[in-house]
Amino acid sequence: xxxxxxxxxxxxxxxxxxxxxxxxxxxxxxxxxxxxxxxxxxxxxxxxxxxxxxxxxxxxxxxxxxxxxxxxxxxxxxxxxxxxxxxxxxxxxxxxxxxxxxxxxxxxxxxxxxxxxxxxxxxxxxxxxxxxxxxxxxxxxxxxxxxxxxxxxxxxxxxxxxxxxxxxxxxxxxxxxx
Ligand code: CO
Numbered sequence: 001x002x003x004x005x006x007x008x009x010x011x012x013x014x015x016x017x018x019x020x021x022x023x024x025x026x027x028x029x030x031x032x033x034x035x036x037x038x039x040x041x042x043x044x045x046x047x048x049x050x051x052x053x054x055x056x057x058x059x060x061x062x063x064x065x066x067x068x069x070x071x072x073x074x075x076x077x078x079x080x081x082x083x084x085x086x087x088x089x090x091x092x093x094x095x096x097x098x099x100x101x102x103x104x105x106x107x108x109x110x111x112x113x114x115x116x117x118x119x120x121x122x123x124x125x126x127x128x129x130x131x132x133x134x135x136x137x138x139x140x141x142x143x144x145x146x147x148x149x150x151x152x153x154x155x156x157x158x159x160x161x162x163x164x165x166x167x168x169x170x171x172x173x174x175x176x177x178x
Pocket of ligand 1 (some may be wrong): 144
């Protein structure tokens with residue numbers, strides 16, 4: 001697994017995080033390796049979710065583990081070519097962070113439940129009704145596939161609170177190659 005842990009994390013404000021994502025068409029061994037690599041990177045970075053663009057992959061895929069616990073692989077999930085078909089329930093605020101925005105935390109408002117259609121790593125079509133923390137993770141990761149980041153959903157107060165962390169990320173950003 002050492003090789004796949006090397007999937008680099010893409011940090012804000014890298015434009016890769018804003019790029020359009022394409023559907024996955026091949027459900028093969030290479031995809032299984034991508035999934036493993038993304039999970040390894042997520043755990044190494046102490047996250048509970050990770051989307052393709054965050055490792056420079058402009059594809060419609062994200063992984064998550066609601067406990068962020070590598071000792072509980074039975075909680076590992078992958079959703080490929082997902083489509084949120086319903087959002088419902090109360091819109092609640094909850095603090096969110098993002099591996100691509102280290103040091104940035106904000107109260108983000110989201111509907112507390114959603115329905116999502118996706119394919120699993122084997123290409124099987126599935127539909128799930130989610131609520132609570134898992135619904136929140138899934139909506140956060142789904143945002144990444146749409147090029148949306150928590151900075152776009154922050155309240156003005158949180159933008160102010162995170163101003164120096166965001167300025168630091170901008171200052172540290174080095175465009176990689178042509
Ligand atoms: Co994120």
